[in-house]
Each structure stands twice: as structure tokens, then as C-alpha cells.
Amino acid sequence: MDQTTSSMKHNGCEEGTEVFSHHGVVLKNANYHEDDTTCNGTLTVTQYTDGKRIQWKPIAVSEVSECPEQDEWAMVDTVNQRTRTVSGGGGDIRMHPVNVEMREVKSYIINKRKRELTLLLRDGSSHAFVFQYGSIQDFTYILRACLKTRRSKRRKNLYLVTGDRNESQPLTHSFAELNLFSDNSTDAVWRFVSNLKHRPYETTLQTFSKLTDTILYRTPEHRPPEEMAAELVNSLHELPEGDVEVEGYHVVEVPTNMPPRPVVTRSPPLSMEQWKEAMDDFGLISNPQRIKEIIFKGGICRPLRFIVWKFLLGYFPWNSTAKERQEIVKKKSDDYFRMKLQWRTMSESQEERFSDYRDKKSLIEKDVNRTDRTMDFFAGDNNPNLSLLNDILMTYVMYNFDLGYVQGMSDLLSPILILMSNEVDAFWCFVGFMDRVSSNFDVDQAGMKTQMSALFGLISAADQELATYLDRHESANMFFCFRWILVLFKREFNNDDIMTLWEVLWTDLPCRNFHLLICLAILDCEKNILIENNYGFTEILKHINDLSLKIDLNSTLCTAEAIYNQFSCMQDLPLSIKKLIGLAPESTSGDSQDGNSSTTSCEDNGYDHDNDENDISIIRDYTSEEEAFEKALCHNYI
Known part of the structure; x- marks a missing residue:
């Protein structure tokens, strides 16, 4: 961590003064992994003529910029995080710098043993940073020096921004001018603060009924007005919780019908041993419900997934034997390639007269080229797995032409294909998945x-x-x-x-x-x-x-x-x-x-x-x- 006065570029050629710098800060975004270093960079706070800015820049970005047409501190697109730059060979990610005006910070969260900090902005977007080296305390000190903050009473690691440090503080200064108390009545002031906690409604009514008075009060030297005002403001945030009896009033907290929330823990995933024990000599699953309960509590171990998913998605019936499943695979394979042949043999003249089919085909081609391209399974140009993804979706159009293809289906197929690595198995598991969620893709939503x-x-x-x-x-x-x-x-x-x-x-x-x-x-x-x-x-x-x-x-x-x-x-x-x-x-x-x-x-x-x-x-x-x-x-x- 460094606090320097080096110059930074902003909005073209404007030189800013760097007042804080911390290296080894990882931007935690859609591509972040615990062991990933590609998101590593430097977090700075820089003073410009229009105010301070929080900026993060990846290590790979050059610090030298001769008035580029587009500011290198371009804001990360927090809504459409699918926009990526993919290299031809391995799906490398180009990390975009982050540029946030200090006054746009709405609140911030400190997580994971004070190593992770999330900035929440006024427009609802956020940026999460992981500090690999050192502590985040220096950065939060800068935030507190620039912004007035208070700790949330609902969530202890949430800090709310209540204003800018360089703004005037009319609330604090105004309490000395409200004319609420008699001259030299220090005890009355502090009695008011105490009463406000225990008798909020009555005290408030009594106090503000005096707003028309013109008597000024003086505070002793050991009780400066700022201290009394701060205590008063804090008291406003510390009203009694729950049901409180007061004189003539009853402060009621709205009750909830929800019982106390129980503690729930997860269990180990379904293991190969448990799966084998659940099968009899004919390969029949003796207790499918018990298998489902284990999966619900812990999932499935990786080597077993490609088998059990076929049962969960209806490719194999739970009451089928091993021999019956072999017959199912043969029949399903024949059915799949017959449907695939239907669209593969369609001529161009047929497509020209089949606008609905042509539109679906075009949409599939566009979506396939942008589905999970950062993953190794789909990365790079001319990847054969992209062809498999395309063929399965096109065959599904022939299987269910009433629904056809709707944007988003490629997202559902991608993990299935990655797991199965088999065109026929992936297709029929996808069919089972779509049977569950087909209403999500209704035209009228x-x-x-x-x-x-x-x-x-x-x-x-x-x-x-x-x-x-x-x-x-x-x-x-x-x-x-x-x-x-x-x-x-x-x-x-x-x-x-x-x-x-x-x-x-x-x-x-x-x-x-x-x-x-x-x-x-x-x-x-x-x-x-x-x-x-x-x-x-x-x-x-x-x-x-x-x-x-x-x-x-x-x-x-x-x-x-x-x-x-x-x-x-x-x-x-x-x-x-x-x-x-x-x-x-x-x-x-x-x-x-x-x-x-x-x-x-x-x-x-x-x-x-x-x-x-x-x-x-x-x-x-x-x-x-x-x-x-x-x-x-x-x-x-x-």
C-alpha cells in the first residue's frame, strides 16, 4: 500500500493527483476464481478537478496513455457482463479498468475476515475487490476521510454513506439554533436525550411544541454543541426495539408468524459406493426416494454425475433394469439421428419458404457463438464442441417445433453437454430438462x-x-x-x-x-x-x-x-x-x-x-x- 502524489490521466488528458494506491487488489467479477491472477491490479484514489475517484486498473493495462479517444478508465459494464474479448486459442479475458466517482458510493461491505470489500453504487451496481496483500483498513480509512459513514444496525459489515465530508453539516449546526431549551439548561438537554430513548413519542411532541420559542440555550464548555448534536442524532437511531410500554403510548413491533429459523447443514454428495448399494443384481434402483434425498442434501460426486443425471432427467426410468436401459439407449440413438437427418437434408429452397425455421436456425447460430466461450470446452475458433451444441439445438427444433428455440436454451444445454460429452445423451437429457422448464419460454411470458x-x-x-x-x-x-x-x-x-x-x-x-x-x-x-x-x-x-x-x-x-x-x-x-x-x-x-x-x-x-x-x-x-x-x-x- 502506498499513499503518493503521482499523476494520473482522466477524461482525456487531465492530470489527477494520486492520493492512495494499493497493489495486489483483485477485481472479483464474473470471471473471478480464488486461484486466478488475471484479475490482479492496483486500486487507487485519485483527486481530479471534479472530485475524487476510486480507480482499479489491471496489471496488464499500460499506465501510459497519450490522450486516447476512449478513456482507459472505462466503467465496467455491470449489466451485460457477457461482453468479453476471447483470444483465438484459449479464451483469454481482457479485464476492463474500473472508474467510480467517490460521490457515487452509496455504501460498502467488508467481508471474509476483512480481505474483501464491495462498493455499492447509487445506481445499484457494485464492484467487489479482494485485497491479496496487507489490510483493507488503509483504504477504508480513506473512504471515511472522504465520506461520512455510519455502520448499519441491520448488518454489521455494511457501512452506509450519509454524505460527503466536504459538505456543510446543517443538521449538526442547526440543533444549537432550534431554541428548544431554556437558558443554561444543560440538564434539560441531556434529559431530553435520555427521554427520547425511553419515551420517544411523548418526548418528541413535547420538544417540538417548543419550536416557536425564541429562547437560546448555551452549552457549557465541557459539552460543545457538536457533541450534544451528535448524541442527539445517535439517539434518533437507537429507539427501543420490540414492544415497549410508555406513558400513554404503546410502541408495537409488527409481529411475524414465522417460527425461529432452524440451523440446516449440508451433507456429503452421493458416492459411488452408495449408488452401487442401491442397485440389485439386475441394475434396478431399489429405493429411488432415498437416492434423491441424498442428492438433495449433498449433490452427486463428479464421477457419478453423468450416470445419475440420466435418471433425474427422465432419460432412464428409475424402475428400469440394466438390460432395459441398453435397449433405451439404442432406441433413443436411432430417434435422435432420424430427427437430425430431417434438418440436415433440408435444401436451401425449402429454407427460403420456411421463415420460422430459418429464423430459429439464425438465432441458434448467434447464441452458440457466444455461449460459455470462456470455458475450455467451448474456447477457441473452429471448436467441434460448438458444432455439437448447434446440432443438438437444431435437432430439438425438429423434436419440439411448437417451442423450437428461444434465447436462453443454449445456457441450459451447455453444462449438460460438458458433462455428457456425447451428442445423443446430451440431447435426451436436455429434452428432460426442457420438459421441466418449457413454460419459462412461453411467447407471452x-x-x-x-x-x-x-x-x-x-x-x-x-x-x-x-x-x-x-x-x-x-x-x-x-x-x-x-x-x-x-x-x-x-x-x-x-x-x-x-x-x-x-x-x-x-x-x-x-x-x-x-x-x-x-x-x-x-x-x-x-x-x-x-x-x-x-x-x-x-x-x-x-x-x-x-x-x-x-x-x-x-x-x-x-x-x-x-x-x-x-x-x-x-x-x-x-x-x-x-x-x-x-x-x-x-x-x-x-x-x-x-x-x-x-x-x-x-x-x-x-x-x-x-x-x-x-x-x-x-x-x-x-x-x-x-x-x-x-x-x-x-x-x-x-
């Missing part, structure tokens, strides 16, 4: 809107404070979660984590809509940041996008399961929520007569509205919100 409506219903039942906040900030439509639901968090986790998450979801435990509880778990973690920073829809949207590859999967899964357990223990849980998360049998909707209990999906009968007075409506009318939906769709995806 009805399936997506229904799920986002259900998500808000879950939030309303679990956390009324968050639900109220989102509703008041035009975010109850949950459109900022569009990308999460559309491709089941594919862009939020790295490839290993997304495989674990997907196989957990494919167990349908504890319910088919567990992905909505995953959303709720993430929002539960981010709640304080959204509320403390007073983010609106646009800022929430950008903040959620910036969480990509910054979410801890294990803690998220534990939280989601714990929330489900909380719901399970609630006595007055609305019927619609019970059906949504599989706590009520299908027969309660009137659609089933057999009385068997089963989990319910969003696309089935989980969203009916019975004439139950205790039920709540979780379907919202979005007919007047199409503009917001289009905005979210544009910012959230592609």
Missing part, C-alpha cells in the same frame, strides 16, 4: 410472470417488511429476478456450482418449486442492503445482476431449506402458499379425487384461489406493467 407472482407471495408470507419495501419501490412484480428463474441461476454460479444446484432441484425435494425458495434465500441475504440503500427498481435490478458469481451456494441452499422448514411449522400458513411448496395435497384444489398428496408446480394447480377466507391472493395483475417487464427483460438477460 405467462409462465415467467406466474412464477414471479408466486415468488412475491412467498416473500409476503415470510418477510412482510421486505414485501412492503418492494411494493413501495415499484418492485413487487419481481421482474429483477427474471434471469434467475428463466435459466435457473445458470449465470449466477460457476459451472461446478450450477451442476450441484440443478441436480438438487431435479430431485423435486422438498417441493417442485424449491427454486423459488432459492430466490427467497438470496433476497433474504440481500434484504438489508436493498433497504438501507433505499434502492428503487432500477437500482435493485442492477444490484441483483451484480451478484453473478458472488453468491455462496451452500449457504443459499441451507437458508432455502431452513425457510421451507419454517413454513412447515407455521399453523396459519395460507392455503395458496401450502400448495405452492407442496405442503397441501392436490385434492385441496378440487382437481384431484384420489386424495394422494404430492408436490405442486407453478404450472399445475399451485396457484388456484379457493374460497378460503384465510387464503391470500398471490396473483397480481401485470397488464399495466408491460413496460417494466420489458425493461427487466432487457437488463436481465442477454
Whole structure:
């Protein structure tokens, strides 16, 4: 770490004065890995004529710039993080420098034993930095010297920016001019501060009734006005919590129906030994439910994934023998290549008269060329795996032409193809996956809107404070979660984590809509940041996008399961929520007569509205919100 006065370039040729510099700082973005050094660089604070700026520059970027046409301190695109520069051979990443105006910092978070710092900006975007060497204390000292901050009472590692240090401080200075107290009444002042904590409403009314008085008070030398004002401001932030009896008033904290959240832990993944023990001599899985429970709690070990995924995705029936599966592979292979031949043998003249097919083919070609190109499996030019990706998607068009291809499907196929490394196996597993999420790709987006409506219903039942906040900030439509639901968090986790998450979801435990509880778990973690920073829809949207590859999967899964357990223990849980998360049998909707209990999906009968007075409506009318939906769709995806 260095504090220097060297010159830096900004906005063309302007020279700035570098007041702080720290080397060995890693930009934690969508390409970050713990052992990766390609994101290493220098973090500086530089003074320009328009104010101080926080700047990060990768080591590879030259420090010499002769008035370039485009400022080398270009802001990182926090919404569309898929824009990358890929070399022909290995998919190298060109790291873009970061340039942030100091006054744009809304708050910051200190994580991981004070080695990681995340800057949250006023527009909802964020930048996370990992300090490989030394401490971040010097940098946070600079922040505190430039910005007025206070520690959040909701989240101890969150620090909120309350103003600029060089701004005037009218609040502090104004208390000496409010004329609230009698002359030489120091005791009355401090009695007011004390009373404010214990009798907030009465004290406030009594005090501000004196605003019309014209008597000035004087503070003794050992009690300067700034100290008294600071204490008073702090007291305003320390009002009593919970139910407090006061004279003539009753301060009530809104109660919650949610029981205490239990502690949930993860277990080891399904092992090869457990899998072999589950098979009889004919290769039949004796207890599929037990296998699913193990997968839900811990996932699947890597060598076993390519086998078990075929069962989870319906390629192989759970009640099939080894001999029957051999026959299935042969038949599925014949079916696949027959469908592939249909589009491979289509002539150009046929394509010219088949506009729908031609449009789908063009869209697939574009998406294939930008799907996971930074991964070794798809990196480089003329990669044969890209051809496999293209062929499988084109064959799916022939398999399901009503749906065809919609942007985003390539994201779902990519991890499957990487794992299977076989065209036929990958195709039929992809078919099974699409059978689960096909409603996500409806032309009218009805399936997506229904799920986002259900998500808000879950939030309303679990956390009324968050639900109220989102509703008041035009975010109850949950459109900022569009990308999460559309491709089941594919862009939020790295490839290993997304495989674990997907196989957990494919167990349908504890319910088919567990992905909505995953959303709720993430929002539960981010709640304080959204509320403390007073983010609106646009800022929430950008903040959620910036969480990509910054979410801890294990803690998220534990939280989601714990929330489900909380719901399970609630006595007055609305019927619609019970059906949504599989706590009520299908027969309660009137659609089933057999009385068997089963989990319910969003696309089935989980969203009916019975004439139950205790039920709540979780379907919202979005007919007047199409503009917001289009905005979210544009910012959230592609």
C-alpha cells in the first residue's frame, strides 16, 4: 500500500493527483476464481478537478496513455457482463479498468475476515475487490476521510454513506439554533436525550411544541454543541426495539408468524459406493426416494454425475433394469439421428419458404457463438464442441417445433453437454430438462410472470417488511429476478456450482418449486442492503445482476431449506402458499379425487384461489406493467 502524489490521466488528458494506491487488489467479477491472477491490479484514489475517484486498473493495462479517444478508465459494464474479448486459442479475458466517482458510493461491505470489500453504487451496481496483500483498513480509512459513514444496525459489515465530508453539516449546526431549551439548561438537554430513548413519542411532541420559542440555550464548555448534536442524532437511531410500554403510548413491533429459523447443514454428495448399494443384481434402483434425498442434501460426486443425471432427467426410468436401459439407449440413438437427418437434408429452397425455421436456425447460430466461450470446452475458433451444441439445438427444433428455440436454451444445454460429452445423451437429457422448464419460454411470458407472482407471495408470507419495501419501490412484480428463474441461476454460479444446484432441484425435494425458495434465500441475504440503500427498481435490478458469481451456494441452499422448514411449522400458513411448496395435497384444489398428496408446480394447480377466507391472493395483475417487464427483460438477460 502506498499513499503518493503521482499523476494520473482522466477524461482525456487531465492530470489527477494520486492520493492512495494499493497493489495486489483483485477485481472479483464474473470471471473471478480464488486461484486466478488475471484479475490482479492496483486500486487507487485519485483527486481530479471534479472530485475524487476510486480507480482499479489491471496489471496488464499500460499506465501510459497519450490522450486516447476512449478513456482507459472505462466503467465496467455491470449489466451485460457477457461482453468479453476471447483470444483465438484459449479464451483469454481482457479485464476492463474500473472508474467510480467517490460521490457515487452509496455504501460498502467488508467481508471474509476483512480481505474483501464491495462498493455499492447509487445506481445499484457494485464492484467487489479482494485485497491479496496487507489490510483493507488503509483504504477504508480513506473512504471515511472522504465520506461520512455510519455502520448499519441491520448488518454489521455494511457501512452506509450519509454524505460527503466536504459538505456543510446543517443538521449538526442547526440543533444549537432550534431554541428548544431554556437558558443554561444543560440538564434539560441531556434529559431530553435520555427521554427520547425511553419515551420517544411523548418526548418528541413535547420538544417540538417548543419550536416557536425564541429562547437560546448555551452549552457549557465541557459539552460543545457538536457533541450534544451528535448524541442527539445517535439517539434518533437507537429507539427501543420490540414492544415497549410508555406513558400513554404503546410502541408495537409488527409481529411475524414465522417460527425461529432452524440451523440446516449440508451433507456429503452421493458416492459411488452408495449408488452401487442401491442397485440389485439386475441394475434396478431399489429405493429411488432415498437416492434423491441424498442428492438433495449433498449433490452427486463428479464421477457419478453423468450416470445419475440420466435418471433425474427422465432419460432412464428409475424402475428400469440394466438390460432395459441398453435397449433405451439404442432406441433413443436411432430417434435422435432420424430427427437430425430431417434438418440436415433440408435444401436451401425449402429454407427460403420456411421463415420460422430459418429464423430459429439464425438465432441458434448467434447464441452458440457466444455461449460459455470462456470455458475450455467451448474456447477457441473452429471448436467441434460448438458444432455439437448447434446440432443438438437444431435437432430439438425438429423434436419440439411448437417451442423450437428461444434465447436462453443454449445456457441450459451447455453444462449438460460438458458433462455428457456425447451428442445423443446430451440431447435426451436436455429434452428432460426442457420438459421441466418449457413454460419459462412461453411467447407471452405467462409462465415467467406466474412464477414471479408466486415468488412475491412467498416473500409476503415470510418477510412482510421486505414485501412492503418492494411494493413501495415499484418492485413487487419481481421482474429483477427474471434471469434467475428463466435459466435457473445458470449465470449466477460457476459451472461446478450450477451442476450441484440443478441436480438438487431435479430431485423435486422438498417441493417442485424449491427454486423459488432459492430466490427467497438470496433476497433474504440481500434484504438489508436493498433497504438501507433505499434502492428503487432500477437500482435493485442492477444490484441483483451484480451478484453473478458472488453468491455462496451452500449457504443459499441451507437458508432455502431452513425457510421451507419454517413454513412447515407455521399453523396459519395460507392455503395458496401450502400448495405452492407442496405442503397441501392436490385434492385441496378440487382437481384431484384420489386424495394422494404430492408436490405442486407453478404450472399445475399451485396457484388456484379457493374460497378460503384465510387464503391470500398471490396473483397480481401485470397488464399495466408491460413496460417494466420489458425493461427487466432487457437488463436481465442477454
